[in-house]
Amino acid sequence: MNNRRRKKLAWRLVWAARLGDTAEVRALLRVGAPAQAYDSEGSTPLYAASVHGDAVAVRLLLAAGALPDSESGDGSEGTPLCxxxxWGHAGAVRELLGYGADPRLREDGGSGRSPLEWARTGPYPETVRLLEEAGA
Known part of the structure; x- marks a missing residue:
């Protein structure tokens, strides 16, 4: 696959994940979109799906090779688990932990908040419990 096509598929995959279009995520992965991709702003499809709370898309991307702990964006976004x-998306948190996301990894290159600190900012007891049980 040439570089131009790869970039176009990566961009489309990030947008499909951002919009919660799981069917499109699945279709793009099937035609060779790179699961560990970045759009022009540095966002990854896994981060977009995680923030959206789409546990199915998170699972699809992880199974296709997306790295669970890779930071997204220009320093303004963070890790998929954070x-x-x-946002208290327990299903996405469960998938990320199941694929080895580090519950103690702080965003912003280690200087930002941890996933547990983020979960405690809202009324998300199930997410807090999942992270604590994972060793956060």
């Missing part, structure tokens, strides 16, 4: 925990 993104999911911030």
């Amino acid at each position: 993104g999911a925990a911030c």
